[in-house]
Amino acid sequence: VHSTGNVQAGPNYYVAYGDYADALGPVSGVRGFVSFELESIPAGATVQEATLILFQKSTVASPFTVLGTNVVDHVVYGTVLDAGAYSRSGLGDAIATFAPDLTPGPKAVVVTNAVATNVGARPQCQFRLRFTTESNNDGESDSIAYYSSGQATSEDQRPRLVVTYLP
Numbered sequence: 001v002h003s004t005g006n007v008q009a010g011p012n013y014y015v016a017y018g019d020y021a022d023a024l025g026p027v028s029g030v031r032g033f034v035s036f037e038l039e040s041i042p043a044g045a046t047v048q049e050a051t052l053i054l055f056q057k058s059t060v061a062s063p064f065t066v067l068g069t070n071v072v073d074h075v076v077y078g079t080v081l082d083a084g085a086y087s088r089s090g091l092g093d094a095i096a097t098f099a100p101d102l103t104p105g106p107k108a109v110v111v112t113n114a115v116a117t118n119v120g121a122r123p124q125c126q127f128r129l130r131f132t133t134e135s136n137n138d139g140e141s142d143s144i145a146y147y148s149s150g151q152a153t154s155e156d157q158r159p160r161l162v163v164t165y166l167p
Contacts, residue, residue, distance in 0.1 A: 001030070002020065015148050017130055020141050050111050055159075095111060096109035125161065
């Protein structure tokens with residue numbers, strides 16, 4: 001979701017975020033979103049650990065240097081991702097931080113409290129991915145991209161939420 005209101009969702013898009021410079025329009029901040037169904041976890045279960053794993057596909061320019069920390073927010077945007085999700089208040093901002101690593105491959109962060117909060121209360125657990133600085137306004141894109149389920153070429157590239165719980 002772009003700060004300008006443009007929403008790019010679906011299997012043809014990567015989970016990408018940072019800032020985006022477009023010759024046809026203004027520089028915009030971009031935030032990524034992922035959602036995971038929790039129906040297989042019984043209500044009342046005790047979540048011992050939950051880990052969000054994303055497979056980094058690529059980076060453009062220097063997002064970690066110019067846009068700051070790569071954070072995960074715990075949000076609720078429902079069954080349809082809309083432009084309002086860009087700035088909607090979350091259940092918890094900056095609940096986790098990805099390491100500033102430019103190397104493609106799997107990246108993991110612990111999100112136990114977020115998942116524990118959702119089990120039995122919501123049908124899914126949703127996250128917003130962003131940098132602490134929306135844009136450095138230099139006219140050039142700086143971003144990071146992870147594989148979405150639709151873009152992954154193997155099972156290990158798909159976004160995953162690994163949850164350990166006691167019934």
